[in-house]
Amino acid sequence: EDKVVQSPLSLVVHEGDTVTLNCSYEVTNFRSLLWYKQEKKAPTFLFMLTSSGIEKKSGRLSSILDKKELFSILNITATQTGDSAVYLCAVEGVSGTYKYIFGTGTRLKVLA
Amino acid sequence: DTGVSQNPRHKITKRGQNVTFRCDPISEHNRLYWYRQTLGQGPEFLTYFQNEAQLEKSRLLSDRFSAERPKGSFSTLEIQRTEQGDSAMYLCASSLATGWQAPYEQYFGPGTRLTVT
Numbered sequence: 001e002d003k004v005v006q007s008p009l010s011l012v013v014h015e016g017d018t019v020t021l022n023c024s025y026e027v028t029n030f031r032s033l034l035w036y037k038q039e040k041k042a043p044t045f046l047f048m049l050t051s052s053g054i055e056k057k058s059g060r061l062s063s064i065l066d067k068k069e070l071f072s073i074l075n076i077t078a079t080q081t082g083d084s085a086v087y088l089c090a091v092e093g094v095s096g097t098y099k100y101i102f103g104t105g106t107r108l109k110v111l112a
Numbered sequence: 113d114t115g116v117s118q119n120p121r122h123k124i125t126k127r128g129q130n131v132t133f134r135c136d137p138i139s140e141h142n143r144l145y146w147y148r149q150t151l152g153q154g155p156e157f158l159t160y161f162q163n164e165a166q167l168e169k170s171r172l173l174s175d176r177f178s179a180e181r182p183k184g185s186f187s188t189l190e191i192q193r194t195e196q197g198d199s200a201m202y203l204c205a206s207s208l209a210t211g212w213q214a215p216y217e218q219y220f221g222p223g224t225r226l227t228v229t
Contacts, residue, residue, distance in 0.1 A: 004154075034218065042203055042220035043155070088154050090218075099168060100145070100218065102154030 002027045004091050006103035014111050017079050021106045023089030024071040033072050035063055036088040038105065043088055046074070079110045114138060116221035118204050124227045125194055132190045133224045137206030144187050145218065146179055147203040148172070155203055161187060162209070194228045201225050 004025045013019055023033065032050045036043035047056045049065035049072060056063050060079075065072045076083055086105040093099060117136045125131050137144050142163050147155035158177070159169045163184040176194075181187040191198055204221045 032216075036220075042223050045217055045219060048217050090154075099157055099160070101157070102147075104152070104154050 002091075002093055002099075002101045004089055004101050004103040006087075006089050006106050008106060009104070010107040010109070012109045012111065013079055015080055017110075018075065018077045019079060019108060021074040021076075021087050021089075021108070022071060023074070023091075023103055025089075025091045025101070026070065027091045027093035027101060029094040030067065031092045031094055033065055034090045034092070034100070035072070035074050036090065038086045038088055039084075046087075076108075079108075081110050081112050084108060084110045116204055116206050116219055118202075118221040118224050120224055121222060122225050122227075124229065127194060127196060127228055129194055130190065130192045131194055131226065132188055133202055133204075133226075134186060134188050135204030135206075135221055136186045137204070138208075138219060141206035141208045141219075142184070143207045143209050143216075143218075144181055145205045145207075146187070146189050147205065149201045149203055149223070150199075158189075191226075194226075196228045199226055199228045 007022045032048050034048050035046040047063045052065055052067040060077045063074045086107050088105045089103045090100045119134045145160040146158040149155045157170050158173050159179050161181040164181050176192045179189045201223045203223045205218045207216045207218045209216050
């Protein structure tokens with residue numbers, strides 16, 4: 001069965017630290033992997049990854065995909081308290097129709 | 113506001129009542145998804161539409177749940193004879209799929225939080 005596993009489940013760091021969040025997956029006919037940030041509302045889109053080894057970057061956030069080992073990482077450098085949120089990984093697979101499978105998320109808390 | 117909108121934002125209902133939620137996707141987005149999210153979990157796929165056609169339903173979706181997208185624009189999700197286990201956040205998302213080979217970004221609405229008492 002298709003699945004997406006994120007680790008760690010939760011993380012507490014201090015402002016200025018760098019964090020790495022992990023997402024591994026087993027999905028039929030992989031098409032893309034997406035990262036979202038969720039605060040106390042709906043998930044907001046961060047990145048979409050389709051090709052191995054190509055880093056996507058937005059400010060202090062970056063992400064990369066390894067399609068051979070079936071995982072992705074999301075890095076956040078120089079963390080700020082505003083980065084505190086749940087980070088969700090979703091993988092799109094094609095088994096008949098198109099469907100996204102979400103992980104349970106990593107809860108990040110950044111302390112001042 | 114040109115994002116995905118959902119109404120109502122909150123709904124409290126008594127067990128056994130029917131409820132209906134509405135989702136208005138980003139204009140011209142042809143794909144629309146419904147998800148359910150409970151505390152501490154990621155969104156769980158419920159169903160999705162390509163234009164007005166409902167292409168897949170999760171086995172999580174019992175026959176008490178029905179969704180429509182009659183004109184390929186807004187969508188409704190109805191839950192009949194609600195149960196306490198239906199309490200959750202119901203999220204809608206939309207995307208523009210320009211071709212079957214091209215992956216696409218998915219954008220979420222603010223969600224409808226359902227509480228069944």
